Structure formats: C-alpha cells, structure tokens
Ligand code: ATP
C-alpha cells in the first residue's frame with residue numbers, strides 16, 4: 001500500500017479528501033472569500049432562489065397524515081396513556097422534504113415496561129419496514145420506514161428537551177432569511193453526505209445550530225439570541241434541571257446581506273477562521289464559548305492519527321457544539337475521525353470552489369446519485385402523439401384494475417388469516433382453563449404415585465422375608481403359648497435345651513407377627529392410595545376429553561380450524577403470515593399509487609397539449625400584449641395536483657410549462673444584492689489562515705512521496 005510520508009494517508013484516502021490532503025501535504029494558498037465579485041453574488045442568489053422553490057416540504061401532507069395515523073395507533077395500544085408529539089423539521093419549518101419524521105412518545109401515567117418492544121411489534125403488524133430498536137441510547141428510539149409514503153420515522157421516548165428546542169428553532173425560523181439560510185446549509189450538508197450522525201458526521205440539528213451561530217455573529221446580526229436576558233424557565237428531567245426559556249418575539253435585523261453573501265461568509269468563517277480547538281458553538285451565548293473555560297478542549301488523538309492507524313483512542317470535543325438547553329451535551333460527540341476529515345474536506349472544497357467562481361449547484365453537487373426529478377415535468381411526453389398517449393393511459397388503467405383486484409384478494413386473505421388468528425388465540429384461551437386443571441391434577445398425581453410405590457416396596461419387602469400368612473403365625477403362637485404355659489408333667493419333663501428352643505421360636509413368631517401386621521397396614525394404605533390414584537387418572541382422562549370437547553365444539557362452529565395444530569407456535573406462524581400479506585398489500589398500494597400518478601401526469605399533459613391546439617409553448621415565446629401579469633403560482637402545489645390528475649388553471653399550466661415547469665415560475669425575482677460592493681479581486685490572496693491544526697498538518701513539510 002502506497003502511503004504519503006508526510007500525512008500517512010493512503011492513495012485511496014488522498015482521493016477521498018483531495019482538498020484537505022493538498023493542504024496537509026503542501027503549502028498551497030488558502031483562498032480568501034472576503035472580497036467577492038458583486039455579479040457573482042447576484043448569480044448565486046438567483047440560483048439559490050431556484051433551489052429554494054424546489055426544496056420545501058413536498059411531503060408535508062404525508063407527514064401530517066402519518067403522524068395522525070401513528071398517534072391513533074399508539075394511543076389505542078397504550079389505552080390513551082400515551083401522548084404523541086411531533087418535533088424536528090416537520091414543526092420547525094426547516095424541512096427540505098428529505099428529512100425524517102421525528103415523533104416523541106411520552107406517557108401521562110407510568111411508562112409501560114418493554115415499551116420499545118411493544119412499539120416495534122405494533123409497527124410490524126402495521127407492515128412498517130426496517131424497524132430498528134435502540135433501547136440503550138440516552139433517549140430510547142425506534143426507527144422505521146413507513147411502507148406507504150417511504151418516510152423515515154424516529155419515535156423517541158420521553159424526549160422532552162427536543163420538544164422545547166424544536167419550539168425555539170421554530171422561533172428562529174420565523175424569519176424568512178434565517179429559515180432559507182438554514183435550509184441551504186442543510187441542503188449542502190445533505191447533498192455532500194455530512195449530515196448523518198449515526199454514520200459519524202453531524203446531525204441536521206447540529207448544522208442548524210452552526211447556521212444560527214453564524215447568523216448571530218454577522219455584523220449587524222441576522223439572527224438574535226433567543227435565550228438572552230429574560231426570566232428563567234426551569235424544568236426538571238430525571239433529576240437534572242434545564243432552563244428552557246426562549247424569547248419568541250419577532251426580530252428585525254438591520255443586516256442587508258443576501259443569502260449568497262451570507263453563505264460565502266459562512267464558508268469563509270468555518271473553513272478557516274473558526275478554531276475548533278478553542279471555540280465552542282453556542283447559540284445560547286450568541287457567539288463562541290471558550291473551550292478551555294467550558295472544559296471542552298479537544299482530547300485524544302487527531303482525526304488524521306486515527307484514519308492513518310496511528311491511534312485507536314477516542315477523540316473528545318472534536319468540533320464542540322453546545323446543545324442550547326442541555327449545556328453538558330456536545331453534539332459532536334457522535335463525530336468519528338473519518339466524519340471529521342470529511343467535514344473539514346467539505347469546508348475546504350466549498351471555499352476553493354467559491355473562490356474559483358463555481359456555482360452553488362456545483363458546490364452542492366450530490367456525492368451520491370440522487371433520484372432527482374427532471375427539470376421538465378413532461379419532458380418525455382412532448383414528442384409523443386396524443387393517441388398513443390391515450391392508448392397508454394388505457395393500458396395503465398387496465399393495470400390499475402388488476403392491481404386493485406390483487407389488493408382486494410390480498411386484503412381478503414389477510415382478513416381471513418387475521419380472523420383465524422383471533423380464533424386461534426381465543427381457542428387457546430378456552431383450552432387454557434382445561435389445561436391448567438390438568439396441570440393441577442398432574443401436580444397431585446406425582447407425589448401420590450411415589451407414595452404408592454413406597455408402600456408397595458414396604459409390603460413386598462416384608463412378605464419376601466415372611467412367607468407365612470399372619471393367621472398361620474397367630475395359630476402357631478397360640479399353640480406355642482399353650483405348650484409353654486401347660487402344667488409341668490414331672491415324669492415327662494423336657495430337656496432344658498428343648499425348652500430354650502421353644503422359647504426362642506415363640507419370640508421369633510412374635511417378631512414375625514409384628515412385621516406381618518406392618519405389611520398388612522402398608523397393603524391397606526397401598527390399596528387406599530391406589531384407589532385415589534385411579535380417581536386422579538380418571539379425572540386426567542376426563543380433562544383430555546373436555547379439551548377435545550372444547551375443540552370439537554369450536555371446530556364445529558368454525559370449520560376453518562380443522563386440521564390446524566392448536567399450539568402457541570401456530571399462532572406465531574399465522575401472525576408472520578399476516579405480516580407478510582400486509583407487506584405485499586403495501587407494495588401493491590404503492591404500485592397503484594405510482595400508476596395513478598403517471599396516469600394523472602399524462603392526462604395533464606394531454607389537457608395542456610390540446611388546450612394549446614397541440615402546440616407546444618415555446619420557452620422564448622413573448623407574452624401577449626393584453627395579458628395580465630400572471631399571479632404567483634405555487635409550483636409544488638401545482639405539480640402535486642398534476643401528478644394526481646387534479647385540475648388547474650391555464651395560468652398554472654403555463655407556469656408549469658414555462659422553463660420546463662419547475663424552475664423560474666415566479667415572474668420576476670427580486671434579486672437582492674449583498675452589502676459587499678467591492679469587486680472580486682482577480683487572483684487569490686495569500687491567506688494567513690490555516691487548515692484546522694487538529695487535522696495534523698505538519699508545517700514546513702511540503703513533499704508527499706507516494
Ligand atoms: P431533518 O429535516 O434532516 O430531519 P431536523 O431539523 O428534523 O432535520 P434532526 O437531526 O432530525 O433535525 O433532529 C430533530 C430534532 O431532534 C432536533 O430539532 C432536536 O430537537 C432533536 N435532536 C436531534 N439530534 C439531537 C441531539 N444530538 N441532541 C439533542 N437533540 C437532538
């Protein structure tokens with residue numbers, strides 16, 4: 001593997017971080033953006049306004065209806081004990097339309113146990129996709145994708161601070177310029193792949209805070225500090241106190257800079273001027289905090305040392321960003337070494353491209369292929385003849401019918417499956433009582449059988465030793481007793497030896513008699529317990545037939561149950577089957593939606609084409625003399641209607657068609673210019689700024705030997 005001797009980066013890494021690499025390995029100039037050409041700013045502002053028209057939250061309606069659906073679902077599951085609140089970009093107004101839906105689930109009374117697992121189960125039943133549980137995070141989360149809308153959703157538990165900080169961000173975003181600036185930074189970060197906290201870069205939230213910090217620091221400030229002064233508003237969460245005070249009053253800025261000029265200044269600041277080693281982003285403070293005072297100076301290895309394998313230790317406070325309410329929380333905690341390198345690379349790249357006069361579109365060129373809609377919504381239909389398009393519509397309509405039939409049969413199958421599932425659950429419940437009865441009989445039978453066995457052993461043990469029956473022993477004892485106690489015949493006396501023998505025989509008979517009585521008692525007890533045991537066996541048999549009766553009755557009433565193995569495992573199998581069916585239903589629904597969308601689009605085009613006498617309006621056609629100024633059209637709304645086959649006015653159609661239907665709809669864009677009037681000086685100024693020293697640049701070493 002070829003490695004650069006100056007930086008230690010491999011060729012693959014050099015290609016991955018080219019701007020950063022050239023700064024780390026050579027002494028190239030860092031471009032300055034302090035004097036940028038006015039015309040360049042005007043052009044960039046035009047570009048930005050086109051992008052802003054496209055971004056917006058086109059999925060706002062889907063978000064709303066999904067939020068409603070999930071709220072109902074969760075409240076039913078947790079018997080109205082649950083409270084669902086949306087937060088994040090769907091409430092702050094800072095959505096690009098590509099972000100996730102953030103929901104917070106809190107409980108009015110006690111939080112149910114294993115809540116994440118319950119939510120995940122519920123979502124599975126609903127056919128949601130890619131369900132992941134993150135139970136060990138400070139705020140437990142369930143992540144998933146809604147199979148219908150394709151929206152990514154995060155449900156976090158008891159995330160109260162997020163509700164408050166979203167409310168504050170909404171306050172910041174009420175200013176159009178602030179909102180649009182944040183949207184552009186989020187747009188850049190998202191297209192350049194540096195806005196994914198779980199992949200080791202910064203979250204959208206962190207980028208929002210960095211953006212606000214920049215706008216607070218411009219001169220004059222574009223954004224206020226909404227946490228300054230005012231009364232404290234303290235809340236307690238898990239024993240910690242937080243001040244959530246937030247001044248939401250409107251703010252009039254004296255700053256006249258346009259978005260483009262603010263963005264240029266942003267990159268100038270964060271690519272070179274911001275010393276991440278000493279400065280902590282803090283919107284609560286309205287400007288950077290001193291990292292040393294906050295005890296947030298960077299510790300651990302440099303990102304470069306980690307990516308080159310020189311260290312495996314952890315980095316702390318690599319790009320310190322303070323949470324506005326939770327002051328101990330550094331949002332860069334999630335940033336990994338590779339992420340830090342990439343973020344630094346992106347800052348350097350933006351700086352270089354801007355200094356070369358490259359467009360905002362170039363700066364935001366997606367790192368990954370993005371499925372972007374073509375500029376012209378009807379581009380593929382323009383050259384087709386109406387009849388063949390009508391034919392296509394008919395074919396698609398026939399396909400919709402087929403899909404609907406498929407949906408119908410799948411829904412019926414799922415319903416049957418669900419009914420059977422409920423039936424199975426009910427059956428198992430009914431037989432459960434019989435089963436528990438059987439368990440208690442078995443519980444009694446076990447010691448009883450042992451006792452019976454014990455008695456049998458006692459009895460048989462004695463009987464093995466004493467072969468003579470008790471009665472016989474008794475007779476023998478009487479006979480011996482008589483003989484031993486008879487009057488002595490002095491002429492016929494027994495020898496002493498014989499007499500001794502008779503006595504010992506008598507004693508032996510006595511012992512035998514005692515053992516024989518014991519054996520008899522054991523036998524009696526044995527008989528009694530055997531009878532009891534038999535009764536229990538009968539009862540056991542009875543439970544079997546009771547269970548059979550219950551099942552027979554159920555099968556009689558519900559013939560579907562016939563042949564099904566009634567076991568909890570079977571219930572699980574049925575549940576899995578129902579889930580699979582739900583997934584297939586969702587896929588068919590989305591097919592149907594796609595088909596309808598396409599039908600709507602083609603129908604809209606046919607209406608346009610025929611209303612214009614089949615003549616395609618030319619982009620450069622001049623407006624008719626008497627034509628009134630067309631009112632401003634919300635193109636996203638028109639496109640949505642076009643895509644679902646809705647109706648719209650000719651003016652809206654015109655707007656849709658002009659310049660390809662998406663961009664440049666509003667008649668005349670007022671282009672605001674920046675406060676910077678100086679022309680951009682040609683050539684690049686030798687900069688005094690350095691690349692973030694924590695990237696490990698070793699000054700003086702210029703050569704890279706690959
Ligand atoms: P997007 O439109 O990309 O989803 P967003 O504005 O919703 O962006 P997210 O990163 O999804 O931003 O965060 C949503 C909300 O979650 C934030 O507004 C914030 O309240 C909370 N949040 C996100 N990340 C953190 C974090 N690391 N610490 C504390 N709160 C966070």
Ligand code: MG
Pocket residue numbers: 088089090099100101102204
């Ligand atoms: Mg979000």
